[in-house]
Amino acid sequence: MLPAMDTLETRELRYFVAVAEELHFGRAAERLGMAQPPLSRAIQQLERRLGVSLLERNRRGARLTGAGEVLLQEGRAALDAAAAAVRRTRRAGGADRPGGPRDRLVLAVKAAASHELLRRLLAAWALEPGCCEIEVLPCGMSEQEELLRDGRADVALMHTPWNSLAGFDSEPLVTEGQVALLPAGHPLAARRSLSLAEIGDVPGLPLARWPTHGTYPPGPGPEIHNQTQLAQLIALGRTVAVAPDSARSWLWAEHAAVPLTDAPAVVTHIAWPPHSRSLPLAALVRTATRL
Amino acid sequence: MLPAMDTLETRELRYFVAVAEELHFGRAAERLGMAQPPLSRAIQQLERRLGVSLLERNRRGARLTGAGEVLLQEGRAALDAAAAAVRRTRRAGGADRPGGPRDRLVLAVKAAASHELLRRLLAAWALEPGCCEIEVLPCGMSEQEELLRDGRADVALMHTPWNSLAGFDSEPLVTEGQVALLPAGHPLAARRSLSLAEIGDVPGLPLARWPTHGTYPPGPGPEIHNQTQLAQLIALGRTVAVAPDSARSWLWAEHAAVPLTDAPAVVTHIAWPPHSRSLPLAALVRTATRL
DNA sequence: CCCTGTCATACCCGACGGGTATCACCGCGT
DNA sequence: ACGCGGTGATACCCGTCGGGTATGACAGGG
Numbered sequence: 217m218l219p220a221m222d223t224l225e226t227r228e229l230r231y232f233v234a235v236a237e238e239l240h241f242g243r244a245a246e247r248l249g250m251a252q253p254p255l256s257r258a259i260q261q262l263e264r265r266l267g268v269s270l271l272e273r274n275r276r277g278a279r280l281t282g283a284g285e286v287l288l289q290e291g292r293a294a295l296d297a298a299a300a301a302v303r304r305t306r307r308a309g310g311a312d313r314p315g316g317p318r319d320r321l322v323l324a325v326k327a328a329a330s331h332e333l334l335r336r337l338l339a340a341w342a343l344e345p346g347c348c349e350i351e352v353l354p355c356g357m358s359e360q361e362e363l364l365r366d367g368r369a370d371v372a373l374m375h376t377p378w379n380s381l382a383g384f385d386s387e388p389l390v391t392e393g394q395v396a397l398l399p400a401g402h403p404l405a406a407r408r409s410l411s412l413a414e415i416g417d418v419p420g421l422p423l424a425r426w427p428t429h430g431t432y433p434p435g436p437g438p439e440i441h442n443q444t445q446l447a448q449l450i451a452l453g454r455t456v457a458v459a460p461d462s463a464r465s466w467l468w469a470e471h472a473a474v475p476l477t478d479a480p481a482v483v484t485h486i487a488w489p490p491h492s493r494s495l496p497l498a499a500l501v502r503t504a505t506r507l
Numbered sequence: 508m509l510p511a512m513d514t515l516e517t518r519e520l521r522y523f524v525a526v527a528e529e530l531h532f533g534r535a536a537e538r539l540g541m542a543q544p545p546l547s548r549a550i551q552q553l554e555r556r557l558g559v560s561l562l563e564r565n566r567r568g569a570r571l572t573g574a575g576e577v578l579l580q581e582g583r584a585a586l587d588a589a590a591a592a593v594r595r596t597r598r599a600g601g602a603d604r605p606g607g608p609r610d611r612l613v614l615a616v617k618a619a620a621s622h623e624l625l626r627r628l629l630a631a632w633a634l635e636p637g638c639c640e641i642e643v644l645p646c647g648m649s650e651q652e653e654l655l656r657d658g659r660a661d662v663a664l665m666h667t668p669w670n671s672l673a674g675f676d677s678e679p680l681v682t683e684g685q686v687a688l689l690p691a692g693h694p695l696a697a698r699r700s701l702s703l704a705e706i707g708d709v710p711g712l713p714l715a716r717w718p719t720h721g722t723y724p725p726g727p728g729p730e731i732h733n734q735t736q737l738a739q740l741i742a743l744g745r746t747v748a749v750a751p752d753s754a755r756s757w758l759w760a761e762h763a764a765v766p767l768t769d770a771p772a773v774v775t776h777i778a779w780p781p782h783s784r785s786l787p788l789a790a791l792v793r794t795a796t797r798l
Numbered sequence: 799c800c801c802t803g804t805c806a807t808a809c810c811c812g813a814c815g816g817g818t819a820t821c822a823c824c825g826c827g828t
Numbered sequence: 829a830c831g832c833g834g835t836g837a838t839a840c841c842c843g844t845c846g847g848g849t850a851t852g853a854c855a856g857g858g
Contacts, residue, residue: 224589225516227815241836254816256836266593268600275824275835283600289782290592290658297588298515301581302557309559309574367581382676383781490674491580518846532805545847547805566804566855800858807852814844821838827831 221265226298229291231258232270236288240277293365300367300489319348319496324369327354328443330484331465333390333507334373340503348496358429364489370497371488375460377480378428379487386487387505392461394479397446398472399453405472412478415456424449424457447471512556517589520582522549523561527579531568584656591658591780598658610639610787615660618645619734621775622756624681624798625664631794639787649720655780661788662779666751668771669719670778677778678796683752685770688737689763690744696763703769706747715740715748738762 234244235255245252263270270284280288307320325334334352341347353369360379363369373389374381396415398405404418416423422437424446432439438455440446443466449455451470460482464473486504488497525535526546536543554561561575571579598611616625625643632638644660651670654660664680665672687706689696695709707714713728715737723730729746731737734757740746742761751773755764777795779788 222590222593223517223521224593225518226514226589227516229589229592230514242834250815251817252836253818253838257838258815260837266596266600268597270596270600273836277835281600283596286599287592287596289784290588290595293782294585294588294592297581297585298517298520299513301520301578301585302513302515304581305557305559305561305574305578308577309557309561309572380782383674385673491584491671493580533803541846542848543804544806544808544849548807549846551806564805568804802855802857804854804856805852806854808850809848810850811846811848813846815842816844817840817842819839819841821836823835823837824833825835826833828829 224262224291224294226295228258228262229295231255232262232287233291233295235259235271235278236280236284236291239279296362296365296367300365303367320351321348321371321494321496321500322351322353322369323500324353324355324360324363324372326357326360326373326375328466329375330373330390330462332462333484336507337504340507341500344499344503346496346499350500357427360487364487370492370494371486371500374485374487376483376485378426378482379485381485381487383490384487385490385492386485387501388483388485389504389507390484391481392484393481394458394460394476395463395473396476397450397457397459397463397467398474399450399456400470400472402453402456402472405474407474409475409477412458412476415458415476418456421453421456424455515553515582515585517586519549519553520586522546523553523578524582524586526550526562526569527571527575527582530570587653587656587658591656594658611642612639612662612785612787612791613642613644613660614791615644615646615651615654615663617648617651617664617666619757620666620751621664621681621753623753624775627798628795631798632791635790635794637787637790641791648717651778655778661783661785662777662791665776665778667774667776669717669773670776672776672778674781675778676781676783677776678792679774679776680795680798681775682772683775684772685749685751685767686754686764687767688741688748688750688754688758689765690741690747691761691763693744693747693763696765698765700766700768703749703767706749706767709747712744712747715746 231244231248234248235241238244238247241256241259242252245255248255259271266283268283269281270287271278272281338350341350353363355363358379360369360372360374361383364372364384374386396404396410398415402421404410404415423435424437424440425432425435426440438449440449440457446455446457447466447468450457451468458476458479467473486501488501492498522535522539525539526532529535529538532547532550533543536546539546550562557574559574560572561578562569563572629641632641644654646654649670651660651663651665652675655663655675665677687695687701693712695701695706714726715728715731716723716726717731729740731740731748737746737748738757738759741748742759749767749770758764777792779792783789
């Protein structure tokens with residue numbers, strides 16, 4: 217029997233994703249803990265089986281073809297799905313914590329976002345009859361999607377328009393406007409309201425840049441990694457930022473918040489993987505939407 | 508190196524899904540084109556690696572444990588994702604039709620649903636500057652989800668509340684009410700409007716049952732496989748059915764349609780896999796929403 | 799009580815995944 | 829110009845393991 221032309225082993229996907237990300241067979245092999253020749257051969261076999269060229273080999277590394285781009289994206293999704301299958305199955309069988317509670321929900325939240333909402337949600341959940349333990353998993357700015365996809369989290373709080381809800385089930389919880397965060401002494405800080413255009417090109421006060429999926433948008437402003445860093449740079453009069461209303465709760469004395477008239481509203485959603493049949497999850501979502 | 512504890516090969520998933528669906532090692536092995544002993548061994552290895560019991564072996568077949576249920580669902584999703592990766596990569600590389608157009612969208616539509624909308628959509632698409640070939644893939648009642656997930660289709664017309672949009676991106680296109688489809692001669696056919704309760708228990712005229720994901724809801728009515736069959740049974744005075752307004756377009760002379768006051772509205776959506784980066788797809792969605 | 803049908807065990811073999819050594823190629827340095 | 833370094837490809841070998849066949853253990857039914 218020929219080796220199943222229409223199916224890909226996750227091993228092959230892991231190999232290809234590693235090569236596609238490194239664009240270098242040697243480094244990819246090292247990352248995979250194997251030697252370079254078998255990796256080269258595996259990718260060649262993959263290309264032959266698919267009947268498609270995935271990489272343009274250069275003397276100096278490699279470049280992805282269009283089909284390679286597609287396989288990188290789809291392959292990551294498939295690997296996430298396989299990883300999720302393992303994690304969720306182990307959890308369902310109680311194999312992750314021997315003897316531990318098998319009803320446990322992992323909730324992914326951006327560190328330092330939606331404090332107040334989270335507090336209220338956990339309080340309401342504790343009063344719920346069917347409640348179970350909730351493990352709060354703090355994560356980076358755009359990490360929730362991946363955590364939900366690969367099964368490390370069961371449910372997440374996400375914020376449109378920053379997070380994409382594509383591929384998940386979700387319910388909106390709270391809508392809030394956005395404010396400009398300025399140094400308290402700055403002339404604009406005295407204004408009652410501002411527009412995005414007005415803060416977009418203030419001389420000497422470039423707009424801070426947040427990472428989205430690991431990469432930063434282009435611009436003159438500083439690259440921000442966490443909220444504390446941002447707070448400091450604003451207090452030092454080095455930058456200005458756009459944030460939801462609820463950011464007021466962590467402002468310093470040196471900060472000022474001015475409502476923005478034309479910034480898109482931020483909606484906090486509770487989101488979870490589609491087709492979930494978990495009863496605790498359904499109960500948590502119900503609790504959240506009733507807050 | 509131990510054989511990668513945290514990862515599942517698609518081969519193992521295929522095996523488990525086959526066993527979980529058949530609940531019988533022998534039949535599953537036959538379906539997989541292999542002998543029973545290696546299949547048994549593979550499942551045992553799988554259970555050991557996951558540290559979880561997946562099946563309760565009985566002398567008379569097997570039953571799924573809770574963890575097994577989870578792995579069945581998650582495993583199917585992962586297999587669909589892997590199959591989609593193969594199909595979409597081949598399509599992107601033009602390997603499916605040698606020399607054929609690599610820009611081609613496959614649109615899944617329920618046979619005989621949304622005729623008029625589809626006609627208008629295709630007409631508008633043909634006028635679009637960036638238009639490409641559209642292959643219309645007719646499918647069963649609830650088949651669109653699977654076609655999108657495993658990459659056989661790029662985009663689909665779906666109808667809530669029958670189809671679930673969970674896990675997809677979508678845009679609503681049309682909302683329509685529902686009507687009762689009755690034999691023309693029936694007393695109720697003369698009414699201006701009806702309620703679901705009224706047609707739910709008409710003596711001698713049981714409500715037809717449509718399949719959802721291959722299974723039929725319980726009830727006394729006949730099991731319907733396609734629209735022609737339904738039309739015939741209604742004309743014969745054997746059954747009554749609930750259908751969207753647009754069903755009027757295929758009514759026979761022996762049929763009558765009476766608006767239902769309390770049936771949920773049917774919304775036709777255009778839906779596609781999340782995180783798509785296809786430009787033709789984006790253009791098609793734009794065209795559809797502007798209709 | 800044996801026969802049937804189920805899944806598990808024992809054993810063997812071939813395929814193939816992976817390692818080592820080496821080659822072919824090209825850019826770049828001196 | 830020539831050699832050197834670094835890239836991916838090729839050649840070859842070996843051990844593992846996936847799969848097949850034969851058989852066992854066991855329970856239920858005629």
